[in-house]
Amino acid sequence: xxxxxxxxxxxxxxxxxxxxxxxxxxxxxxxxxxxxxxxxxxxxxxxxxxxxxxxxxxxxxxxxxxxxxxxxxxxxxxxxxxxxxxxxxxxxxxxxxxxxxxxxxxxxxxxxxxxxxxxxxxxxxxxxxxxxxxxxxxxxxxxxxxxxxxxxxxxxxxxxxxxxxxxxxxxxxxxxxxxxxxxxxxxxxxxxxxxxxxxxxxxxxxxxxxxxxxxxxxxxxxxxxxxxxxxxxxxxxxxxxxxxxxxxxx
Numbered sequence: 001x002x003x004x005x006x007x008x009x010x011x012x013x014x015x016x017x018x019x020x021x022x023x024x025x026x027x028x029x030x031x032x033x034x035x036x037x038x039x040x041x042x043x044x045x046x047x048x049x050x051x052x053x054x055x056x057x058x059x060x061x062x063x064x065x066x067x068x069x070x071x072x073x074x075x076x077x078x079x080x081x082x083x084x085x086x087x088x089x090x091x092x093x094x095x096x097x098x099x100x101x102x103x104x105x106x107x108x109x110x111x112x113x114x115x116x117x118x119x120x121x122x123x124x125x126x127x128x129x130x131x132x133x134x135x136x137x138x139x140x141x142x143x144x145x146x147x148x149x150x151x152x153x154x155x156x157x158x159x160x161x162x163x164x165x166x167x168x169x170x171x172x173x174x175x176x177x178x179x180x181x182x183x184x185x186x187x188x189x190x191x192x193x194x195x196x197x198x199x200x201x202x203x204x205x206x207x208x209x210x211x212x213x214x215x216x217x218x219x220x221x222x223x224x225x226x227x228x229x230x231x232x233x234x235x236x237x238x239x240x241x242x243x244x245x246x247x248x249x250x
Contacts, residue, residue: 015198
């Protein structure tokens with residue numbers, strides 16, 4: 001059984017949903033430190049045919065309380081109104097504006113206390129609406145041995161009973177830092193790296209901008225057609241030995 005583990009991102013890009021769709025168990029890594037200006041608090045949309053960041057302000061807390069699952073959203077700042085106005089200005093003429101905007105309004109109206117809860121709610125609701133059925137869990141709910149980086153991810157896989165792991169490519173920097181396959185190979189967990197090529201989809205704007213939040217796709221093609229587009233970017237997962245040879249030159 002293959003697992004995927006990612007920090008809960010705010011309005012993720014297509015590849016994030018492609019990973020959830022490809023694995024049998026997906027875990028939100030929500031009990032690690034939040035990094036300032038990370039994808040956990042912001043993401044990009046198309047604003048007048050340019051990239052524009054939507055950011056969620058959070059309340060600064062002590063380091064021990066800055067785990068993603070414990071970081072509180074700052075509602076003293078009027079970010080909800082700003083987000084909705086920006087999204088409306090950006091996408092109001094798009095073919096699926098009303099159904100997608102209604103979802104965003106509904107999620108924002110819940111006023112989640114913690115950033116992890118907001119992000120996970122967004123991802124879970126979108127998964128359900130586009131047809132992704134992979135069971136999703138939170139690492140903060142999983143009993144596991146404490147560790148860091150690939151040791152932590154490996155321990156989560158062991159706790160979940162998963163013998164395969166699909167990793168984002170960027171994680172290779174620390175997974176492969178000490179030994180091939182990191183803690184996964186040490187614990188006999190087959191390690192693969194995601195191989196995803198961002199698809200080009202029918203776009204209301206004249207120029208296509210890749211690597212935006214999934215809401216750009218949804219406003220353009222709707223919920224019913226989104227998963228087909230997402231899956232069109234899938235390529236065969238890359239075994240870590242081949243990844244080291246062909247991508248890391250190791």
